[in-house]
Amino acid sequence: MNRRWTPRIIVLSGLVLALLCDAFVAHMLSVNYRETYRTTEAANGDLARALEEYMLRNIQGVEVLLSTTIDSLARNPSLLTPGNPALINELQQRVAPYPVANAIVVLDAAGNLLGDSLGNGGPGRERSFADRAYYQVQRDDPGRGLFIDVPVASRVRSKLVIAVSRAYLTPDGRFGGVVFVPLDYENLRQFFLSLNVGQRGTVTLYRDDGTILLRTPNADEFAGRDVRSNRLFTRHLPQAPSGSFEGSGMTDGTSRSISYRRVAGMPLVVTVARDPVEYLAGWKNNALYYSVIAAGLNLLIVGFGLGLARQWRLREDSEQALRDNFEQHQLVTENVPALIVHVGADGYIRYANRVAREWYAQPSAEASRRIDDYIDPSRAAEVRRKVDAALAGRTAAGEEKVAFPDGSERWCQTIRVPDRGQDGTVRGYFVLSVDITERKRIEDELRQAQKMEAIGQLAGGIAHDSNNMLAATLGNLDLLLDALPATESSSRSLVERAIEAAERVADLNRRLLAFARKQTLRPQITDVNQLVSGMTTILQRTLGETIEIEVAQDPMLWRCLIDPTELQNALLNLALNARDAMAGSGRLTITTANAVLDQPLDDGDERVTPGDYVTITVSDMGAGMPPEVARRAFEPFFTTKEFGKGSGLGLSMVYGFARQSGGTVVIASRVAEGTRVTLYLPSAGPGASDRPPAGAARLSRPETGERILVVEDNPLVGAMASTMLSSMGYRPVVVTNPTSAIAELERPEPIALLLTDILLPGGVTGVDLARQARRRWPELPILFMSGFADPSLVPDEFRATTTLLAKPFRLGQLSEAIVSTLAGTKVN
Known part of the structure; x- marks a missing residue:
């Protein structure tokens, strides 16, 4: 045989064996499935039989009680008078031996209560049952015998009962009335619930005409429902009084295994149904278990076959595997974003990856130098302790601030791991170092933000307490001004100046509360042109003489509904950013105009609805921003300024103000051309005017002394x-x-x-x-x-x-x- 065919024969044999194993497992699972189904069907049948016997035993007892009571009434017709104590006593003696019966009740031919075993029927305790179905059925067909009604609310006790009734006749053969026994519906329901058919299984009691008397679970939902069109009554019961079949649920359409039995001699049918999801759960677990075993065997067989086949090419393949392994190792170490260096016990560098060479400006990985050549002399003692620990077999880790040949400094998370041989001897160590400078910067910014939050809380508390004092001050000044006659102009002028000073302090408190995020916007109809013109002098003084401010205003500018103080803060933030972008000199342009949005404006975060807006554009001639920076300009704490020269909150506060006011802010910028920031603020309409602020003058109102x-x-x-x-x-x-x-x-x-x-x-x-x-x-x-x-x-x-x-x-x-x-x- 040709030796090169041997590996293929081994693999083919393994596949055949695996298929035989799978076929055997599939056969066993099929047999187990059929056995599980038969077992469930048998369990359902047994439970249905037990349920039939339970209902038969109870209903037969009730039927005997009804029959003996009717015979007694026939022998003693004198008992049939409303509230007759002898009748009630007779009924109490009759019902005592039958614990399943809560009571027994006798009605006359008109459906009125003659008496029951609970003592009802006498004067003041009369009741009519003429509207009850069991009365009407017995009245219309006195010879039908036993009739079991659907659950109804008892008129004697506040609970549901199932009435089992019979008619009794007068001596001349006419309909004389009804005797019925109310069975406790809740006790029967609890018994049905106690039957173990799983969480998704059902137990149902039908009247033989297809009416549901009781079904668990969801008994109240199904009681009284007519299901005579169900396959149980149209196909299976006409063929056999008991049996099993697969059927779908009436509510959820789930297929269930159903066993049914007609209660012998009674107008009742019982069914027990189980959900395959539950009774097949064990089979599914077995299927999963055996499938996993089969898969494991398959893998073992295939792996063993492949292993044998590989032995024929071991020498060539092992050499290629070594080459591939080295290339993969080099690919990973060269591209991982971390410094990796292998140092021998003699202190010479055995390997340095691309990141290490870039950080230390080494052109090639071939140069072999001592690790000491790259250690900052100022940190030599600290690094030596960690190196000695690694050479002693201990892992040393920690954060280090390292200076590099290009003059830069990096914070690094560094770990030195011993390199042990098979005999446990330390042959050197590995250095793994990750640049965490950005993480450090973010941590510093977080600490700064937390500090700002603490300052905000302090400012809010101070402003709150100050407002309490100002409330007393301003209130009393108003009262003093109100009390001074108009002729006391000099005194009134002093009070008015004091009120003005107090209001300025109140405005300062509002700013403090806004900084502490405890002050919401105070929108009012504002003339933006007037506000911008009034800020020009302040802006010029703030920005300095080297910044030229140009204002272009639309004379027909609409007014808008905003908080003017927050708009001033927004414009000041934008102006300061523009000054920094222009490096202290240039031209700042503020333009106002009306804008009508015919379609929603997408600002990148939320959509601004169409409508009338007032726009304020702040443009500068600064360095501009690349698109990736402009996209993040409104993010909280994002800044391109040096650490300590900007919090990254200015533009985010502008954006938050615009969005809270019902508008938005859009930024457009090009590198070396400048930046343009446009505020869209909702218009209040061309003719809108603000109401005068409430001051010291009180509203006219009849003084009724409330x-x-x-x-x-x-x-x-x-x-x-x-x-x-x-x-x-x-x-x-x-x-x-x-x-x-x-x-x-x-x-x-x-x-x-x-x-x-x-x-x-x-x-x-x-x-x-x-x-x-x-x-x-x-x-x-x-x-x-x-x-x-x-x-x-x-x-x-x-x-x-x-x-x-x-x-x-x-x-x-x-x-x-x-x-x-x-x-x-x-x-x-």
Whole structure:
């Protein structure tokens, strides 16, 4: 035989053996499947037989009870009077030996209750059962015998029962009434549920006319359903009183193995059905087990055959494998983004990959030099300790900051692993080093962001406490201004200047709260042209004389609904970025224009709906950005500036402001040509105008002297609010905690409005107080106030009718909020 055919014969023999093994496993699984099906069918049949016997035993007992009771009534017709104690006593004695029967009931020919074993039927306890199906069936066909009704609600006890009834006749052969036994539906259902047919199996009790009496699970859903068109009643029952077949479920269409039996001598049919998913679970596990074994044998056979075949080409193939292995090893080590160096025990470099050569500016991998030539002298002692540890057989790992020949420095995660021979001798060590400079930078930025967050929290707390003090200050200044006569112009001027200074502090607090993210936007109809013109001087002073500012405004510019303070911050951020891009000198252009979007504008993140917009474009003549940088310009913390010269938050804050205002911001940039940033802000229309801000002037309102409950833990603010309310004609009641507030609300004299601070001491907030008050006094108007001017502090259930009054507030603002809340309208 030709030796070259030997490997092929070995492989072919292995394949034939594997096919024989698979055929044997398939045969065994087929036999096991048929056996499993037969076993399940037999188990279903046994359970159906047991269920038949259970129903037969119980219903026969009930039938005997009904028959003996009817015979007794026939012998003693005098018992058949409503509420007859002798009848009730007779029924109680009759039902006692039959625990399955909850009671026995006797109805007259008109369906009225004569009496039952529970004592019903006497005066005041009359009931009519003429509407019940079992009465009507027996009345229409007194000779039909036993009739079992579908589950109905008992009129004696508040639970479902299945009535088993018989008619009784008068001595002259006429229909005299009905005697029935109500079987406890729940007990029967629990018995059905106790039968083990799996989670997806069903047990069903039918009347022989195809009506479902009880089915588990989902008994209540199926009771009374007519399924006489089911194959069970059209095909199988007419052929045999018991049997098994495959059928689909009535609700889920799942094929099940079903066994059925007609209850002997009774108008009942029982079925037991199991889902193949459950009864074949064991067979599937066996199939999986044997399939895995067969697959393993196949692999073993094929592997063994291939191994034998390879022996004929071992020498040539082993040499080629060695070459391939070396090439693959070199491919991996040369392309992995990490430094890999193999150093011998003598200190000479045996191998250095491409990254190592690039980092240390070595042109070729052939040059053999000592590792000491590449160690920074300033770190020689530290590195020597780690090298000695590796040569001693210990792994040394850690982060290192390494200087390279090109003058750059990198943070590296470095590990030195001993290279041991087969006898355990250390022949040298491997150095694996990964550049983690970028990770270090990100960690530094994260620490910076956390520091900024901490500063924000501090700023928010300071602004909140300051707002409480300013609330008292501004409120009292408003009251003082209101009290000064118009002739005291010099005094009024002093007060007005103090109010202006306090408002500037309040504006500074709003900026602090915005920085702390505890201040939401305060949109108002704004003249953008006027705002930009007013900022020109500030921008020129901020940017310096080397930056030329050019403003081009559309004289027909629409007004827009925005927060003017946040727009000023956005323009200032854009101007500062433009100045940095122009390296301190150049021309900055601000252009305003109207824009009508006929189709949605995709800004790369979300789609901006069509409509009318006001655009503000800030252009510079700076270095510009490549597309990959421009795409990330609005990402938080992304910056191309040197560390410490930019937080990466400026443009992201601009983008967030534009999106929150209902618009967007688009950036266009080219390297060496400059950058153009365009803000799209929603237009308020050509003729829109803002309402004058509420100041010291109060709204005109008849002073009816309503009592207003003020809940404020700060005594200065509480006193100021009390004085303001008194000056407006109200009768204020000031308390410092929720407990006192509830006590005040419970007094006989009514409270017209609840004005409460949100943050209160003692663990109960103003919102909690408002919820308590709303539950007990649902018509009570409620007004919130807080030093954090964030409407999200007000829960959803109050936002439709309740306003948040931001501290500090003016006399006019308080007056407007009070009047609007009492009138049932919300102040925007």
